[in-house]
Amino acid sequence: MxxxxxxxxxxxxxxxxxxxxxxxxxxxxxxxxxxxxxxxxxxxxxxxxxxxxxxxxxxxxxxxxxxxxxxxxxxxxxxxxxxxxxxxxxxxxxxxxxxxxxxxxxxxxxxxxxxxxxxxxxxxxxxxxxxxxxxxxxxxxxxxxxxxxxxxxxxxxxxxxxxxxxxxxxxxxxxxxxxxxxxxxxxxxxxxxxxxxxxxxxxxxxxxxxxxxxxITAEHLVPIAEPDELQQKSLGQLLSDRFKKYEGMAVEDIAKEADAPLNTKSKSFLPLFVSSLLGVKGTSLEDIEEFSKANIKFKTVRLEPDGKPKEHMSFHTINFQEWINEEWETSLLRTMFEETKYLLVVFGYQETLRENPDRNLYFKGVHLWNMPMEEIEGRLKDFWLEGRAILEEGVLLKKTNRGISNNLPGPQSNGLCHVRPRARNAGDRIILPDGQPITKQAFWIDREYIGEITKKLK
Missing domain, CATH: 3.40.600.10 (DNA mismatch repair MutH/Restriction endonuclease, type II)
Known part of the structure; x- marks a missing residue:
């Protein structure tokens, strides 16, 4: 025809x-x-x-x-x-x-x-x-x-x-x-x-x-870039430039200039901060056209004076049954890091909490990051293989003064990532493939690795 x-x-x-x-x-x-x-x-x-x-x-x-x-x-x-x-x-x-x-x-x-x-x-x-x-x-x-x-x-x-x-x-x-x-x-x-x-x-x-x-569902998405802007700059460069004027400013001062009430302890802080500084205040981050199309997720990083975050960075809760049954090439972990970009919104403190309990939080910049393939096929794969081997052998759970410990890969075990609890309370549990109950665990990126990524913002 x-x-x-x-x-x-x-x-x-x-x-x-x-x-x-x-x-x-x-x-x-x-x-x-x-x-x-x-x-x-x-x-x-x-x-x-x-x-x-x-x-x-x-x-x-x-x-x-x-x-x-x-x-x-x-x-x-x-x-x-x-x-x-x-x-x-x-x-x-x-x-x-x-x-x-x-x-x-x-x-x-x-x-x-x-x-x-x-x-x-x-x-x-x-x-x-x-x-x-x-x-x-x-x-x-x-x-x-x-x-x-x-x-x-x-x-x-x-x-x-x-x-x-x-x-x-x-x-x-x-x-x-x-x-x-x-x-x-x-x-x-x-x-x-x-x-x-x-x-x-x-x-x-x-x-x-x-x-x-x-x-199909006639949803309205809000663009933040014009075609002529994208002719000159990549999406990452454009985002960096949009936030550049606020770098080095205290969050309180940014709130006044952007006319946005920013409560750094609120869960809505990051979405409100990003949308306000991009000039689309009131728009959900999922409804920003470029972010939706590029699968850009957001993560807040708060650096201590030594250039490292105080906390590790959490990701999804782990389904151990899936982990033991999936193959590396199609695993959730590999797929997530190969297909997702993260907009790291980076803040920093100039004093330690001990030096000043009322210390100010300063904005350092944004960094559009994805995990390099050599890292995915290197340390990330090694972590995944080690974790699956432990699951196949049976996780060792041991009672301690602080609760229950396990032998899954922990912080600093490989310099990249680890497993640790992320639950509202100790009774929030799941069942391991070997039948043992364990507090809900999540995948975390080591804080030292995050510190290395954000060094280029100095």
Whole structure:
């Protein structure tokens, strides 16, 4: 089936809205539950009437439009979310390093996307999944500037002989995700003898979720950057510049200048501080467009005069049953740090608490950080493997004067991270894989490591 115009193509795609894959399929592919990617192939063959292929050009070559069929899931709170990232085309490290953005395989293939969203539901035959929305997507000027920068970051690593160190956390909207997780998925790279995992360009799940929020549930997100700003600066540089005028100021003085009542002991302190200084006071941080698309999370860092925070930095509560059963490549810990950026909002004290119980808190700056891939595949992986080995052997619990100790990796055990309790009270417990009860534990980054990250703000 050949389409003469974009309008004709989109009109045809919109006819699928509300239809199930059982109703669309004419090939019998839907009965092969184990075959990945077949839902997209069903749309290609049965709905649009063209043969499945692996051509370098876009699917609807006459219009320069690529078809992507992608799942949407419903969260416990009723909100819709992308189920996964949108995988685009495989990256040829040797060829991509020779291209400009305009000549890149990413841009030639994905400049225009026909997105067909379907509702994913657990525990039902996938033939019952239904098409929710068809949308012809072209990147806004602001998005395109961020994506250009993301592409440049990926290619710069290839040119530096670091294709094996590419991480999705390096970039904001456009990722380079691993494609396959076995020896056959290893590729050579042009500027290093080090083998690298096969990767594909992808739009991050956070980017796709934001698109779903705008298209399907009509949520309004607030941008903080103009396209011309993003032409000159990366998102990280832009954020740093927005906060720069307040660096070195006491929080009380910032509150007066920004006209924002800031209570540093309140849970709402950080969101109010960030939104006020960005000029979008009253806006939830999740509703800031750039933060939502780039999956940027926020962490407060309060440095003591010695340049280190007093406390370690907490992350998610640990599900030990998942830890013992998952594989490293798809583990929650690896995925979290590879796919997430953190905006560290850094404050500092000039005096110790003993020197001055009423000491002032000063703003030092912001730092957009993601864990480097060499750290993820180094100390983080070692920690994960050590923890799983202990779980498989059985955790040793010992009664002490201070409570119950365990032999899970503790502070300073590896210089990066550790396990320690995070519970409202000692009775807040979970069950270990070996059946023993233990106070709820969380994953923490060592305070010394956080101090090293924030040194560059001095």
């Amino acid at each position: 050949r389409f003469e115009s974009e309008i004709e193509l989109l009109s045809r795609a919109q006819e699928a809205e509300g239809m199930s894959f059982y109703e669309i399929d004419r090939t019998g592919r839907i009965d092969n539950e184990k075959a990945k990617g077949h839902l997209g192939q069903i749309i290609e063959e049965s709905f649009f009437g063209y043969e499945v292929n692996s051509n370098a050009e876009a699917d609807f070559a006459e219009l320069g439009i690529e078809l992507k069929v992608t799942p949407v899931k419903e969260l416990k709170n009723g909100q819709l979310s992308a189920k996964e990232r949108l995988v685009l085309n495989i990256i040829d490290f040797h060829k991509e390093a020779l291209n400009s953005f305009e000549d890149s395989s990413f841009w030639r293939k994905n400049e225009s996307l026909l997105l067909m969203f379907y509702k994913w539901l657990p525990d039902i035959p996938r033939g019952n999944y239904r098409i929710l929305k068809s949308h012809l997507h072209r990147f806004s000027e602001s998005d395109l500037q961020v994506i250009r920068n993301d592409w440049s970051i990926i290619v710069a690593k290839i040119k530096a002989g670091q294709a094996h160190l590419i991480s999705e956390g390096d970039t904001a909207y456009l990722g380079a995700c691993t494609k396959g997780a076995n020896r056959k998925s290893i590729r050579t790279q042009p500027f290093s003898p080090e083998p690298a995992m096969q990767r594909a360009f992808s739009l991050k799940a956070s980017y796709m979720t934001t698109l779903i929020r705008e298209l």
